[in-house]
Amino acid sequence: SMSLTFLGIESSCDDTAAAVVTEGREILASVVAGQTTLHADFGGVVPEIAARAHAEKLDSCVEQALAQAGRSLADLDGIAVTAGPGLIGGVLSGLMLAKGLAAGSGLPLVGVNHLAGHALTPRLTDGTDYPYLMLLVSGGHCQFLSVAGPEDFTRLGGTIDDAPGEAFDKVAKLLGLPQPGGPSVEAAARDGDPRRFSLPRPLLDRPGCDLSFSGLKTAVLRLRDDLAAAQGGLHEQDRADICAGFQAAVAEVLAEKTRRALAQSPAPVLAVAGGVAANQTLRAALQQVARDAGAGFLAPPLRLCTDNAAMIAWAGIEAYRAGQRDGMDLAARPRWPL
Ligand code: KG4
């Protein structure tokens, strides 16, 4: 049958996004309008503000994506939209637009799980065959998924509290470094000694693939306060050493748990996605784990690792091929485990 072309719509967190993608793995357009500046003063995503911004930006994101792709709705084969999990206001805005476009154009509608979008990204970027192991590490998610088909995910483990990106952001805040914390902690760590402070390796002593990051954040808080009390403040070198120690701890526990996930569910390829996958120390550690297990290592380009709508369009194409069709009763699901 003919190659499909789908519009994808994403609005489940703090990015409003639209994309046009073909079944032949071409990304004809991928527009992402972030909200970082809107939330910068609040130290986190504010659901009310996010919902309103999505509602305001969705139309123009879709228009831009179609214009960039040189397509009109009549040229497309379907509309994929994130139906959850995420902030309900944002998801609803996306769903309403998608339903309106589908009803108006007669195109089929496919509701996509945001996590499935991330998990299927290696198929879009590299044509990776099933099965593979996916480590999703972002500001909102952290889990190991064994991916065996477009609707066949096995969760092997994940965080029991914070996501790693959240921990990077909180550590940056504790140390007075700019947000988002991941890049600024990584930059500060470059001049640091990862061995000066011994930080905990949470859950390493327990079997399985579950992870925890909130204890690490608390340990950094205590360390900062102890140093400040002892010397009347933090020196530049202290900050660098704390960042290096924190980053090393995160990389070490993620690497060890990935080793276990690969042992438990052997796969020819280890893939990562999510904003934290940009971290070079983490990438190097994971690459080594993959090499040791005789698996390939795949890290899609960052713009496709972080939230975007190309992954939603792609997941929609795969779900559509598997027979999924949704109606006007497609519901928003704030919580929706894979
Ligand atoms: O996937 P993403 O863009 O958004 C969602 O969480 O959905 O991930 C953002 C997270 C932030 O917490 C940010 O601090 C983190 O990814 N991050 C990093 C790096 N770049 C971004 N964490 C560690 N090292 C980095 N270089």
Ligand code: ZN
């Ligand atoms: Zn995401």
